[in-house]
Amino acid sequence: xxxxxxxxxxxxxxxxxxxxxxxxxxxxxxWTPTWMASPQPAWDAxxxxxxxxxxxxxxxxxxxxxxSVGGDRLRIVVSNEYGREPLVIGAAHVGxxxxxxxxxxxxxRAVTFSGRGRVTIPPGARVVSxxxxxxxxxxxxxxxxxxxxxxxxxxxxxxxxxxxxxxAAGDVTGSVALRPTATTLSRLFLSGVLVARAEPTQLVxxxxxxxxxxxSATPDANSRWPDYLxxxxxxxxxxxxxxxxxxxxx
Numbered sequence: 001x002x003x004x005x006x007x008x009x010x011x012x013x014x015x016x017x018x019x020x021x022x023x024x025x026x027x028x029x030x031w032t033p034t035w036m037a038s039p040q041p042a043w044d045a046x047x048x049x050x051x052x053x054x055x056x057x058x059x060x061x062x063x064x065x066x067x068s069v070g071g072d073r074l075r076i077v078v079s080n081e082y083g084r085e086p087l088v089i090g091a092a093h094v095g096x097x098x099x100x101x102x103x104x105x106x107x108x109r110a111v112t113f114s115g116r117g118r119v120t121i122p123p124g125a126r127v128v129s130x131x132x133x134x135x136x137x138x139x140x141x142x143x144x145x146x147x148x149x150x151x152x153x154x155x156x157x158x159x160x161x162x163x164x165x166x167x168a169a170g171d172v173t174g175s176v177a178l179r180p181t182a183t184t185l186s187r188l189f190l191s192g193v194l195v196a197r198a199e200p201t202q203l204v205x206x207x208x209x210x211x212x213x214x215x216s217a218t219p220d221a222n223s224r225w226p227d228y229l230x231x232x233x234x235x236x237x238x239x240x241x242x243x244x245x246x247x248x249x250x
Contacts, residue, residue, distance in 0.1 A: 069197065
């Protein structure tokens with residue numbers, strides 16, 4: 001499977017800031033990580049910190065990510081690292097974000113994995129999508145919609161996402177507007193976004209605990225300190241990704 005062996009973890013990010021675009025010279029275009037959310041395992045009921053994880057059943061979740069550097073093509077990373085059963089992605093779409101869970105109509109793009117719209121991710125694995133032609137300016141927001149046909153309790157997530165994700169019934173991945181039945185501030189399964197860039201690009205990985213992750217930051221405001229760092233460095237062709245994790249119970 002395309003990129004099943006590609007690991008968008010902190011070690012890979014720190015040691016390889018850019019990945020050559022397949023089939024083209026490295027100087028023509030490179031794949032650069034531009035956003036990430038560190039995957040976390042769901043914790044047991046004995047932990048005093050509530051997870052507030054929704055149970056998913058035949059639903060679409062639309063998640064918003066503000067990227068750092070921009071590009072003309074992108075790829076998404078979907079993680080099942082802590083799952084105990086295969087994770088089925090029935091369909092996936094991306095688009096430039098509009099208010100209240102909507103996307104810009106002309107920007108909707110279907111996402112494929114090894115040429116297919118549906119992918120099954122084994123437990124302990126993650127996948128990177130095929131390239132998607134979608135121009136994303138620096139510091140813009142991309143909406144990633146994943147259709148999850150299974151009935152499941154998410155086991156891989158990022159708890160303190162500080163960004164509203166919208167959950168709606170059925171496969172509405174390509175819809176401009178959703179009719180959400182629930183929302184969550186956690187990230188579910190989405191762990192990375194990469195962009196194709198012609199310019200040489202450096203990468204800063206922000207490592208840390210809840211202070212880096214964004215504890216006490218205003219939801220939907222992109223006001224974590226790595227967000228401010230991204231704003232300063234993006235004009236200089238430096239990507240910033242936030243690998244912080246708010247530790248449960250800390």
